[in-house]
Amino acid sequence: MRAYSLYLFRRLIQFVLVVFIGMNIAFAVTHSTPIDPVEQTISAATSFGSTSPDAIAKMRQSLRELYGLQGGPWQQYAAFWRRVVVGDFGPSLSAFPTPVSELISRALPWTAGLLTVSTLLSWTIGNLLGGLAGYYRESSLLRFAGILTMGLHPIPYYIVAFVLLIVFGFVWPVLPISGGSEMNLAQGFDVAFVGSVLVHSILPVASLVLVGLGGWFMGMRSLVSNIVSEDYVLYAELAGVDRRRILTSYVMRNALVPQVTGLAMSLGGIFNGAIITEQVFGYPGIGSLLVGAVHAGDYSLVLGVTAVSIVAVSAAVLLIDLLYPLLDPRVKVR
Amino acid sequence: MRLLRSIAIIATAWLLAAPAFAQGTISNLPRNQTLIVENPEGTIKNAGWFNIWAINAGGQSTGLHQLAMDTLWYIDPERGIDGVWENSLAAEKPQYNADFTEMTVKLRKGIYWSDGVEFSADDVVYTVETHLKTNGLRWSAPIQVNVAGVSAPDSSTVVFMLKKPNSRFHALFTVRWNAMWIMPKHVFEKAGDPLKFPFNPPVSLGAYTLHSFDPNGGWFIWQLRDDWQRTTVAKFGTPGPKYVAYIDPGPPDKRVIAQLNHQLDIIHDTSPEGMFTLAKQAKLSHGWFKGFPFAHPDPTLAAVIFNDELPLFKNRDVRWALALLIDMKQVSMASYRGAATISAIGVPPTGTYPDYYHVPLESWLENFELDTGKRKIKPYDPTVGKQIADMLRPSMGDQIPTDPAEIAKAFGRGWWRPDPQAAQELLEKAGFKKSGNQWMTPDGKPFTVRIAVEGEARPVMTRAGTMIAQEWRQFGIDASTVVAQGTLNDRRASGDFDAMISWSVETWGGHPDLSFFLDSWHSQFVAPPGQPQSARNWQRWSNPELDKIIEQTRKIDFDDPKGVELGKDYLKLVVQEMPTIPLMAYNVFTVMDETYWTGYPSAETAPYTDPVPNWGNTRYMMVKLKPRQ
Numbered sequence: 030m031r032a033y034s035l036y037l038f039r040r041l042i043q044f045v046l047v048v049f050i051g052m053n054i055a056f057a058v059t060h061s062t063p064i065d066p067v068e069q070t071i072s073a074a075t076s077f078g079s080t081s082p083d084a085i086a087k088m089r090q091s092l093r094e095l096y097g098l099q100g101g102p103w104q105q106y107a108a109f110w111r112r113v114v115v116g117d118f119g120p121s122l123s124a125f126p127t128p129v130s131e132l133i134s135r136a137l138p139w140t141a142g143l144l145t146v147s148t149l150l151s152w153t154i155g156n157l158l159g160g161l162a163g164y165y166r167e168s169s170l171l172r173f174a175g176i177l178t179m180g181l182h183p184i185p186y187y188i189v190a191f192v193l194l195i196v197f198g199f200v201w202p203v204l205p206i207s208g209g210s211e212m213n214l215a216q217g218f219d220v221a222f223v224g225s226v227l228v229h230s231i232l233p234v235a236s237l238v239l240v241g242l243g244g245w246f247m248g249m250r251s252l253v254s255n256i257v258s259e260d261y262v263l264y265a266e267l268a269g270v271d272r273r274r275i276l277t278s279y280v281m282r283n284a285l286v287p288q289v290t291g292l293a294m295s296l297g298g299i300f301n302g303a304i305i306t307e308q309v310f311g312y313p314g315i316g317s318l319l320v321g322a323v324h325a326g327d328y329s330l331v332l333g334v335t336a337v338s339i340v341a342v343s344a345a346v347l348l349i350d351l352l353y354p355l356l357d358p359r360v361k362v363r
Numbered sequence: 364m365r366l367l368r369s370i371a372i373i374a375t376a377w378l379l380a381a382p383a384f385a386q387g388t389i390s391n392l393p394r395n396q397t398l399i400v401e402n403p404e405g406t407i408k409n410a411g412w413f414n415i416w417a418i419n420a421g422g423q424s425t426g427l428h429q430l431a432m433d434t435l436w437y438i439d440p441e442r443g444i445d446g447v448w449e450n451s452l453a454a455e456k457p458q459y460n461a462d463f464t465e466m467t468v469k470l471r472k473g474i475y476w477s478d479g480v481e482f483s484a485d486d487v488v489y490t491v492e493t494h495l496k497t498n499g500l501r502w503s504a505p506i507q508v509n510v511a512g513v514s515a516p517d518s519s520t521v522v523f524m525l526k527k528p529n530s531r532f533h534a535l536f537t538v539r540w541n542a543m544w545i546m547p548k549h550v551f552e553k554a555g556d557p558l559k560f561p562f563n564p565p566v567s568l569g570a571y572t573l574h575s576f577d578p579n580g581g582w583f584i585w586q587l588r589d590d591w592q593r594t595t596v597a598k599f600g601t602p603g604p605k606y607v608a609y610i611d612p613g614p615p616d617k618r619v620i621a622q623l624n625h626q627l628d629i630i631h632d633t634s635p636e637g638m639f640t641l642a643k644q645a646k647l648s649h650g651w652f653k654g655f656p657f658a659h660p661d662p663t664l665a666a667v668i669f670n671d672e673l674p675l676f677k678n679r680d681v682r683w684a685l686a687l688l689i690d691m692k693q694v695s696m697a698s699y700r701g702a703a704t705i706s707a708i709g710v711p712p713t714g715t716y717p718d719y720y721h722v723p724l725e726s727w728l729e730n731f732e733l734d735t736g737k738r739k740i741k742p743y744d745p746t747v748g749k750q751i752a753d754m755l756r757p758s759m760g761d762q763i764p765t766d767p768a769e770i771a772k773a774f775g776r777g778w779w780r781p782d783p784q785a786a787q788e789l790l791e792k793a794g795f796k797k798s799g800n801q802w803m804t805p806d807g808k809p810f811t812v813r814i815a816v817e818g819e820a821r822p823v824m825t826r827a828g829t830m831i832a833q834e835w836r837q838f839g840i841d842a843s844t845v846v847a848q849g850t851l852n853d854r855r856a857s858g859d860f861d862a863m864i865s866w867s868v869e870t871w872g873g874h875p876d877l878s879f880f881l882d883s884w885h886s887q888f889v890a891p892p893g894q895p896q897s898a899r900n901w902q903r904w905s906n907p908e909l910d911k912i913i914e915q916t917r918k919i920d921f922d923d924p925k926g927v928e929l930g931k932d933y934l935k936l937v938v939q940e941m942p943t944i945p946l947m948a949y950n951v952f953t954v955m956d957e958t959y960w961t962g963y964p965s966a967e968t969a970p971y972t973d974p975v976p977n978w979g980n981t982r983y984m985m986v987k988l989k990p991r992q
Contacts, residue, residue: 063850068895070419072852074501075898081505082888082897088504089895092418095499095558124409125420126559132408135578191616199620206620207613212389212582213575221390311613313579317406324849 037351044347051339055332056109060102064326066122067092096122109332118333123325129333132318137337139209140314143230143306144299147237152292154238155245160281162246163253175246182243190236190309197232205229207311233310237303245288252284290349297345300338389608392584395959395990398604400976401618401631402426406611407580413573414562415544416494418501421561423541424977425583426609430571430985431477432544433595435468435487435536437980440662440714440872440973441964444599444983447715447873451595452482452545452568454519457533459920464528470519475593477567480549484515489548491523493557500557502543505535530917531878538979539871539879544568569982570594570602582610596986603960603988609976622648622956629963629976630954634822635700638952642762647957651974652966654762655755656702656773659966659974660713660948662872664706665824667814667831667944669862671904672892675804675812676862682941683733684789685812688838689831691747691778692754694946698827701755703947705748705775709937710930711948712775714872719927721776724934728777731938735785736792742785745777772966775947783838802839811841815855815863818848827946828864856895858903866949867899872973876921877930878913885913904942909933951975962987 070092075085093099097119100108112119118129158178162171181189198206210216210225256262257280265275304316315334322330389397404422412421415428436456437449450456452474458467474482491513494506509532512524525532535543546557547566554560564573567588574586585607591597612618612627619637621627623645633641638657641648650657667685669676676682695703706712707728710720728743752770756763764770787797794805802810812835816828828844835842847854847863854860869880883898886905890896896903916929937943953974955963964974964984972983 063853065853068853068856072856072898074418081508082883082900084505084508085897086504087508088418091498091503121408123419124412125418127409127412127420139579194617195620198617199623202624206617207611208577208581209579212577212608212610213392213584214390215575216578225390308614309617311406311581311611311617313406313577313581318408321406321408326853 033354036354040347040350044343047343048339051343052113052332052336055335055339056106059328059331059335060105062323062326062328064324066096066326066328067098069123069325096125113336118336119329121322121327121330123322123327123330129329132330133315133333133337136313136315136318137300139312140303140307140316141299142226143233143312143314144237144303145296146230147234147241148292148295148299150234151238151241152245152288152295155242156249156281156285156288158242159246159249160253160276160284163250163284164257164276164280166254175250178243178246180243181239182247184240186236186240187305187309189240190233190306193232193236193239194309204232206232209313229312233303233306233312236309237306245291248291249281249284249288252287253280256280256284293345293349294342297342298338300341389584392606392608396605397584398607398628398960398985398988399626400426400607400609400629401612401627402583402609403631403977404611407583410576410578410580410583411563412561413565414557414560416490416500416502416546417558417560418499422580422583424609425576426571426585426607427565427583428541428544428979429569429976429982430585430607431565431567431569431573432979433474433568434538434542434544436533436542437538438871438874439971439980439983440539440978442715442970443873444971444987447871451538452487453536456922459530459532462528463530463532464525466523466525466532468521468523470521471595472519473593474568474595475590476547476549477572477588477590478547478550479590480547482545482568483518484521485518486545486548487521488513488515489552490543490546493546493551494543497557502535506543509535528917530920531876531882533921534879540977541979568594570596570985571607574606580611582608584608596982599983599986602985603962603990604985607985622954625956625958628956628958628960629974630952631976633952633954635702635952638702638954639700641954645956648954649957649963649965650952650954651964652773654764655759656699656704656950657954658699658702658704658950658952660704660711660950661973661975662711662713662716662870663866663949664709664711664868664870665827665864665866665946665949666868667862667946668865668867668902669943670858670860671902671942672858672889673861675810678793679940679942680736680789680793681795682944684786684793685835685840686779686941686944687742687782687786687789688834688840689779689944690781690834691946692751693834694827694830695751695774696754697830698823699947699950701751701759702952703751703775703950704773705751705778705947706945707743707776707778707938708934709868709943709945710870710877710934711868711872713948714870715875716870716872717771717776719875720930720934724931725776727935728938733785735788737788740782740785742779742782743777744780747778747780748774748776781834786838797839800839801841809841810839811861813843813845813861815847815851815860815865816844817851817864818846820848823950824864831864855901856897858890858892858896863901864946865901867901867943868945869899874921875927875930876916877926877933878916878921881916881933882913884909886910902942904940906936906940906942908936912936957991959991960988961991962989 120126121129121132158174162175165171194206197204210229214222214225262279265279304320307314307316319334402424404424407422409421433452435453437451439447452471454469454471470484494500494503497503509525509529511526514522550566551557570588570591571585572588574584576583587602587605612621615633615637618630618633619640622630651659691705695701704712710716712721729745731743732739733742749770751774752763796803804810814828814832816825818825832842832844871879880899884900889903889905912929912933919925964972972980
């Protein structure tokens with residue numbers, strides 16, 4: 030138990046260090062971007078209307094004061110950490126004065142919902158099919174499934190997304206191709222809204238599952254292919270243990286360990302958003318928020334989204350590291 | 364097995380019923396009473412924010428400024444319903460004193476906010492005073508720079524005292540896309556800090572009021588007010604649509620699909636290819652022109668903008684040489700697939716401008732002579748627009764007009780004849796030399812030009828830049844494009860470019876006064892190298908003759924006919940000096956579907972306004988639209 034406590038402590042230190050380094054890199058990158066949020070705002074505000082140059086000069090000065098961009102880099106760095114430690118990323122510069130946390134909390138449930146469902150679906154189907162294909166290698170149906178999933182896997186995601194969009198949005202228009210739910214429907218946990226959200230998520234989820242399936246399938250099939258030649262599997266077969274039991278209890282259970290690691294990493298990555306999916310299907314979420322923030326030079330918002338992502342991925346890795354010694358007795362705590 | 368069979372039956376039934384389900388994109392609203400419009404702002408991050416006076420906080424063209432806002436005057440970028448000038452909240456045109464230091468406005472009576480409070484001079488005074496005492500509102504700076512004080516002698520008169528003479532001060536309250544909107548005093552005076560007040564739900568002065576919106580910013584639905592007769596558009600008739608939805612339909616391909624499925628009545632803009640697809644496949648969809656080139660030429664002039672502060676481009680012979688290396692027909696084909704409306708002079712060929720400027724200057728252009736150092740040439744070719752039409756006719760057939768007047772309207776008139784020999788002579792005159800296949804600058808360095816373009820953010824302009832770079836390269840100039848996607852605004856402001864495809868000329872469209880952009884071209888506003896340059900003189904060009912023209916324009920009334928003559932002087936000057944190379948109007952492929960609505964604006968039969976739906980001026984479209992019977 031003492032060894033585990035030490036291990037826990039070391040991993041926690043590592044976690045804090047990773048988050049600290051990640052946040053610093055994010056700060057450095059966002060603050061070295063050539064995009065100036067004030068110039069973006071001025072351009073948006075004056076690109077159509079008639080505003081005299083002397084008024085624009087005054088506007089530039091007012092906005093710098095309003096956005097708190099007056100200080101030097103070190104002052105801004107100190108202010109950034111002061112806010113981060115209390116979980117406040119300040120106001121968004123491109124949606125001033127709305128707090129970054131409010132924008133993120135509005136977008137995050139959509140991304141998290143979409144990516145959790147699609148990740149779990151592709152993981153489950155991919156592993157199931159991969160496990161079966163690795164064990165029942167003589168099955169022509171499973172061989173066909175393998176060709177199909179592996180054939181889809183290398184196709185660029187946006188091609189698959191656009192094909193689905195054209196097929197089900199135009200050629201045979203049976204599914205909605207835009208938005209997270211029907212227009213003019215109040216958001217709430219009622220049948221109409223939840224049903225609409227489910228229908229609107231079919232194409233985005235399908236596109237992610239179709240492309241994501243192949244990776245899990247191939248990983249699981251090769252793991253199972255190795256395990257079936259292990260001594261304990263051979264003995265079980267010679268001892269007349271039921272093949273289905275061998276597959277589930279002897280083969281797939283052991284093969285699942287690295288796949289669970291992959292799943293945890295993927296679930297952590299959910300908070301990165303699915304930028305292309307959100308753009309193609311007009312789906313609300315954190316990916317679109319991030320792209321908009323980058324274009325607007327809104328460092329507060331970029332830092333907020335990045336921070337959520339850094340913490341989520343690091344926490345997922347930490348969780349796996351902490352759970353491994355408990356779940357798999359072969360993993361020893363030094 | 365039974366479970367599988369049940370799933371199969373449910374899935375089949377759903378798929379059969381789904382087409383109707385997928386088509387009905389708006390829940391609980393009658394489609395035949397609802398106009399669905401693309402909002403080019405996309406998804407609004409901060410959807411619940413309707414305080415349009417707080418800079419950049421929420422959306423603008425979500426219907427907010429088209430349907431819910433109002434101000435003193437409107438100028439139509441096309442012909443207008445009742446002329447281009449419209450007294451909106453004002454009862455008459457602005458009255459200035461002799462030295463343009465005071466502006467008096469008489470207001471219309473009987474106009475009401477959507478919450479039943481009557482609009483009055485107090486609202487105008489409150490709006491101005493709030494901007495005077497608050498830094499950081501959208502119009503704080505122009506108000507603080509110009510206004511010394513404002514008063515309301517009675518409930519329908521407002522007097523502005525100006526800090527310095529300004530004959531164009533009313534432009535701040537005159538809608539050309541947008542203008543300074545009037546605030547409801549009775550709402551904002553109770554709201555505290557105007558920078559932090561979301562104004563949700565908005566109290567409207569326009570004919571529509573907010574019905575509902577997506578908290579994630581994907582759509583906004585507006586409903587016709589019951590008392591729409593008490594708003595300023597009422598004098599033009601009954602607005603047709605009871606509901607107007609402004610939506611983010613996604614990338615261009617999806618907009619085309621949505622309109623083919625009749626789920627999007629007005630596409631704000633799509634690619635030329637998307638437009639051609641709709642023209643072929645959707646019988647009831649059309650653009651501004653019924654046939655080719657379909658697109659609406661916005662009163663914005665796309666051009667090659669040089670950084671004239673760079674030593675390389677200080678010499679006008681160099682700028683002219685580069686202009687004579689461009690084959691405009693190729694640029695038109697590469698950028699808009701031929702659907703461009705070209706202009707050789709420094710104003711866009713749209714709205715009333717061809718009548719005011721292009722046609723009257725045609726003979727001057729034909730006789731214009733350029734000295735190459737070895738000879739004099741007449742570079743203007745009046746047939747370039749016709750040549751583009753002739754190039755397209757074999758593939759587009761009777762979509763291409765044959766009447767010369769129609770061709771000029773759709774494709775523009777003449778442009779500069781490509782003349783590499785003259786370009787060579789001009790470069791040699793400027794001290795450039797050719798070494799092998801490479802042109803060298805007078806100080807012996809390779810002649811290098813990088814043209815900044817915006818990549819996929821503005822593909823049409825990127826294609827134009829690529830074609831121009833190719834033409835210069837073929838001549839021996841080290842020219843190429845650099846993609847400044849997302850950074851062009853910054854590079855433009857800081858002068859970090861050799862040349863770029865952008866625009867520094869935007870006009871009223873309907874009214875011939877050029878001060879909208881030209882005033883900012885005065886040398887007093889040209890920033891030194893490295894300092895931020897304010898809109899719109901991105902080329903950082905200064906010229907004493909131009910300063911004189913601008914100063915004379917400042918001294919005359921907005922409607923003074925001398926303004927057009929001064930405008931022509933400006934145009935002749937920029938032809939001689941070529942500070943930028945004008946290319947074409949910024950054509951917008953706005954596509955309108957007549958499945959549910961008729962009465963859209965069009966070049967041929969109904970040029971009453973610009974159809975591009977993010978313009979505040981498009982509120983006039985609502986009174987012309989009628990449900991298809």
